[in-house]
């Protein structure tokens with residue numbers, strides 16, 4: 001089995017377990033490939049998360065950081081991550097004792113031009129360590145869409161309080177990131193679905209968010225979480241197709257990320273309707289990720305995801321990354337579903 005995207009509490013504020021424990025779990029579950037892909041540091045203070053201003057030292061004493069200190073700390077953490085991940089690689093890769101190949105990448109921030117440029121610099125300066133990037137967006141108009149519902153609502157408001165415009169902004173920003181960085185893996189393709197408020201209504205014709213207190217018999221007004229955000233608006237669907245075709249043009253890969261299932265969404269990222277478009281426009285170039293932030297997240301919801309992959313998508317196989325033993329370059333490989341389902345991993349994973 002494989003996972004191409006993970007974090008740890010050592011290097012991201014909301015991670016729960018240390019990197020060594022996450023690595024140990026990947027070894028216990030006998031992953032074939034397990035990728036360590038900490039976030040690249042953000043470099044502007046408006047993109048800091050509230051949790052990043054709080055620092056707990058080894059004596060468990062907490063101190064509050066200024067934004068400059070918090071930004072410097074992100075830089076230091078990323079350096080420590082690279083060093084630590086290299087130690088993991090040299091300890092476990094290419095030994096007879098373990099089957100797991102650890103690879104080092106970084107999940108990048110495609111939120112704006114400044115971060116896209118910074119990413120280029122960071123990756124070229126550290127190309128001996130960071131072997132690939134996961135191209136992700138966590139912000140729309142510089143407002144986080146995966147942190148809490150308050151910010152999600154704020155992000156939609158910044159797109160004229162119109163969900164169609166919000167999706168257009170998201171996919172245009174994703175396209176910018178794709179064009180400038182050509183990430184080998186595209187991360188959680190439809191992350192915007194994570195925090196959709198259950199009671200939020202939308203005018204399906206215009207995309208406008210409807211005020212909760214507004215009474216209306218208008219048949220165009222529906223609950224947002226009951227509509228397909230991929231196919232409802234043709235202009236949005238066209239942008240998704242454009243992005244998928246671009247990913248295909250440079251041989252990128254799209255992760256099927258089980259963290260959405262862990263967070264109780266019905267489908268992984270991306271959902272079925274985007275996967276269907278990817279089958280048509282991106283040749284089903286999928287690989288699997290758990291996006292773990294804790295030991296309990298390693299391989300989490302993989303069984304449910306296997307069902308999604310075999311029954312809903314009927315994929316013939318999955319891609320995965322590995323490393324050339326001589327050159328240490330990343331290689332893209334492919335396993336057929338018939339072989340994947342025979343992996344003893346499925347017994348080891350239990351009900352996780």
Ligand SMILES: [Zn+2]
Nearest residue numbers: 107136187188
């Ligand atoms: Zn992410």
Ligand SMILES: [Zn+2]
Nearest residue numbers: 005007107291
């Ligand atoms: Zn992540």
